[in-house]
Amino acid sequence: MRVGPISEAPLVTAVFRHVGQGYHRWHVPAHKxxxxxxPGYRFLGSRVWAADLTELPGLDDLxxxxxxxxxAQDLAARALGAGKSFFLVNGASVGLQAALxxxxxxxxxxxxxxxAHQSVLAGVxxxxxxxVYLSEAWQDDLGIPLGLAPDTLRQVLACxxxxxxxxxxxxxxxxxxxxxxxxxxxAHRRGLVVVADEAHGxxxxxxxxxxxxxxxxxxxxxxxxxxxSGGALTQAAVLSVRxxxxxSRVEAALDCLQTTSPSYLLLASIxxxxxALASQGRARLERALEAxxxxxxxLRQWPEFxxxxxxxxxxxAALDPLKMVLAAPGxxxxxxxxxxxxRRRGRIQVETYGWRHVVLVWSLADDMAQAxxxxxxxxxxxxxxxxxxxxxxxxxxxxxxxxxxxxxxxxAFFASRRTLPLGQARGQVAAGFxxxxxxxxxxLAPGELITGEIIAYLAETxxxxxxxHGNLEKLPVVS
Numbered sequence: 375m376r377v378g379p380i381s382e383a384p385l386v387t388a389v390f391r392h393v394g395q396g397y398h399r400w401h402v403p404a405h406k407x408x409x410x411x412x413p414g415y416r417f418l419g420s421r422v423w424a425a426d427l428t429e430l431p432g433l434d435d436l437x438x439x440x441x442x443x444x445x446a447q448d449l450a451a452r453a454l455g456a457g458k459s460f461f462l463v464n465g466a467s468v469g470l471q472a473a474l475x476x477x478x479x480x481x482x483x484x485x486x487x488x489x490a491h492q493s494v495l496a497g498v499x500x501x502x503x504x505x506v507y508l509s510e511a512w513q514d515d516l517g518i519p520l521g522l523a524p525d526t527l528r529q530v531l532a533c534x535x536x537x538x539x540x541x542x543x544x545x546x547x548x549x550x551x552x553x554x555x556x557x558x559x560x561a562h563r564r565g566l567v568v569v570a571d572e573a574h575g576x577x578x579x580x581x582x583x584x585x586x587x588x589x590x591x592x593x594x595x596x597x598x599x600x601x602x603s604g605g606a607l608t609q610a611a612v613l614s615v616r617x618x619x620x621x622s623r624v625e626a627a628l629d630c631l632q633t634t635s636p637s638y639l640l641l642a643s644i645x646x647x648x649x650a651l652a653s654q655g656r657a658r659l660e661r662a663l664e665a666x667x668x669x670x671x672x673l674r675q676w677p678e679f680x681x682x683x684x685x686x687x688x689x690x691a692a693l694d695p696l697k698m699v700l701a702a703p704g705x706x707x708x709x710x711x712x713x714x715x716x717r718r719r720g721r722i723q724v725e726t727y728g729w730r731h732v733v734l735v736w737s738l739a740d741d742m743a744q745a746x747x748x749x750x751x752x753x754x755x756x757x758x759x760x761x762x763x764x765x766x767x768x769x770x771x772x773x774x775x776x777x778x779x780x781x782x783x784x785x786a787f788f789a790s791r792r793t794l795p796l797g798q799a800r801g802q803v804a805a806g807f808x809x810x811x812x813x814x815x816x817x818l819a820p821g822e823l824i825t826g827e828i829i830a831y832l833a834e835t836x837x838x839x840x841x842x843h844g845n846l847e848k849l850p851v852v853s
Contacts, residue, residue, distance in 0.1 A: 377755075379455060380652035385446040385645040388433055389638055393424045402428055402635075422731055427638040436461060438638045446645040453652040454579050454598065455589050456614035458621045460628055461644050462597075463636040466573035467493035469597035469613035472627035477567045478503040480784075482538035485530060485561075488776065489519045489815045491571065492807055494541060495783065499820065502784045506534055512773045513686055517702050517709075517730040519773070521552035521691045524560060531564055544570040544578075544588045544596070547726075547814065548682065549697025549731060551575075551585045553690045559594030568592060573599030573611070575694065577738065580655035583663060585692050590846055594619050604673065605738060606647035610640045623679075651738070658738035659696075665745035666695055666736045672749045677705030678756045696736040703730070704761040708770070719758075720751030726814060729770035729838075771834055777804075777822035781852070787823035790853040796832060799824045799849045806850035810835050824849065 401407040409415040415423060430433045432820070436441035443461065451459040462469050470493050474484065480502030486494060488507040498505050505853040508526050509656065510519040522542060531537075540561040545551040558568045570588030572578070576598040579587040588596035596614050600606035613628070615621045650658075673679050682699035684692065702712050709727035716722040724732040734748070781789075781803050791805035808818035810832065817832060818824065836846045 380449065381649065382449070383446070383642075383645045383649040383701045384442045384449070385434075385638075385640045386545050386649075388442040389427065389642050391429065391430055392430065401430070415742050422639065425639060425642065427647060427790065427825070428635065433638065436463070436632070436641065437634065443641065446641075446648070448531045449652070450612055450644070450648045451614060453648055454596075454612070454614050455587060456596075457617035457619060459612050459614040460621075460625070461614055461636075461641055462611035462632065463609060463626075463640045464611075464632055465493075465609045466571070466599040466602070466611040467491070467496075468628070468631050469611055470494050470541075470569070470571055471497035472613065472624060472631050473569045473595045473597065474498060474501045474503060474541075475627040475630070476623035477501075477539050477569070479538070480602070481534065484539045484541060485534075485537045485566070486539075486541040487519070487522055487543060488821050489546065490541060490543065490714075491573075492809055492816055494571065495807070495816060495819045499784045499787050502782070503538070504782060505779065505819075506530060506537060507776070507779075509776070511688070513682070514772070515680055515703070515730070516682055516686075516699055517728050517770060517772075518548045518682070518699060519546065519550070520687050521546060521550040522557060523688075523690060524553060524556045527557055527560055532562065536564070537566055540566045540570055541569045541571065542588075542593070544572045544591070544593070545575050545585070545694045545697070547574060548693035548699050549574070550682075550687055551692040551694060553692075554588060554591035554593065555586070562592070568594050570596040572596045573602050574697070576600055576602070576612075577651070577655070577659060577696065578603035578694075580651045581659040581663070583695070584659070585694060589616050593838045595624065600644050600647050603737065604644075604647045605650055607643040609637075610644045610647070612644060612648075629831055655738060661741045662738055663695055665740055666698065668742065669745040669749050670698070673700070673752060676704075676753070676756055678702055678759070698734040698736065699731050700734060701731040702756075705756060715755055716751060719755050720747065722748065722751060726811070728814070770838065771831060775825065775827040777818060777825070777828060779821050780823045781821040783819060783821040786852055791850050792853050794851050795850040796829060796836075796846055797846055799851055800826050800829055802849075802851035804849065805852045808832065808846070808849060812847060818849070825849065 433507050434441035442605040474497035484503045485506045486644045486807050570593035572588045578584045598612045601608045601610045680701045711734050713724050713727040725735045804818040804822045
């Protein structure tokens with residue numbers, strides 16, 4: 375099969391060509407590219423509906439690609455430095471789950487940070503694996519985890535029974551980049567497969583000033599969130615395996631987990647984003663990096679604000695300069711209050727907030743215009759609060775208590791369950807996930823003992839953040 379130059383987008387071209395043929399549609403989807411609901415048609419535009427296609431002659435098949443999808447995936451592999459890449463339409467989540475399903479047998483052990491995304495723990499359940507959690511240091515001023523240290527992994531490998539997989543966040547949700555190269559080398563010496571959750575690091579492969587990509591750092595499998603950090607539509611992602619890694623079990627797992635009705639809008643958006651990254655990514659990322667660096671420099675001049683920087687994460691870790699973790703302790707604002715103030719004062723929507731901080735995402739779509747607006751709004755916001763009564767910084771919870779795994783996550787998930795009020799759940803075993811935002815990662819997962827310490831943490835969380843995302847009134851427990 376011919377793979378064209380990086381400036382080509384074969385799947386996008388095929389979709390446009392098909393739409394231009396003027397076929398009479400006697401196939402799904404039901405809207406058939408026509409105006410069946412005028413408000414939606416007008417809002418999204420006629421081309422979106424026309425390009426929402428299914429597997430048709432000339433458009434290939436995601437599950438058995440041999441035409442334009444195969445060409446587009448090969449171009450993605452070339453751009454990402456992979457042996458083989460697979461397009462995902464169920465987000466990076468399905469890639470993480472497929473990686474664990476492909477690499478693990480029931481009962482195998484997976485070493486991972488406790489702050490991994492819920493989809494990773496769901497993959498542990500699907501695979502019937504057993505989690506081994508790694509501790510992370512905690513940055514108190516901002517209230518965030520600081521990634522994995524090689525010494526921590528070394529101790530676990532020396533003390534725990536043999537494991538099958540090491541899963542690393544590359545980077546974390548907060549832009550913290552653990553030292554993947556030594557972690558991967560250590561894991562490979564013990565025969566582990568290294569899986570990198572690179573949902574927030576797709577762009578790493580496209581600019582030399584960014585941290586090295588997961589595959590370049592020794593990962594066997596990397597899952598790239600093309601919508602989070604590559605410019606594709608939401609839910610679009612890519613799973614890649616390194617050169618020399620057998621992709622057959624990954625492919626089989628994806629066949630089990632991915633929909634058989636993939637959205638061609640999502641697939642084409644991956645192809646388009648890959649083309650933009652490969653042909654224009656360095657220049658666009660250069661603008662974003664310059665804008666982010668300028669904004670940081672301005673904000674560091676004001677004592678009211680604290681920004682996560684490399685001095686806070688230790689010498690072994692690094693930071694993604696296109697993630698900004700920002701707190702305003704000098705204004706007495708919680709993360710939630712700071713997010714609300716930015717939205718009200720400057721119509722700025724942040725990615726998320728924690729107890730003390732907000733997270734802002736820079737991307738290849740940003741330049742100095744966005745940087746100046748952000749700095750101006752924060753400057754005005756600081757002036758507003760300086761003019762008022764000084765506020766004492768609030769006290770917030772530290773890291774969630776580390777739970778004890780007392781039952782296989784899979785066994786607990788499939789066990790008979792009931793719900794109990796939070797105050798009555800002490801001593802029970804969790805049957806489901808409890809993921810309050812903040813902190814945004816599981817405080818409890820299936821198979822973990824609900825202790826008084828965990829109940830107190832969740833109760834405090836519920837009190838501090840009314841209307842919290844995540845039901846903390848009742849907990850699912852094993853009957």
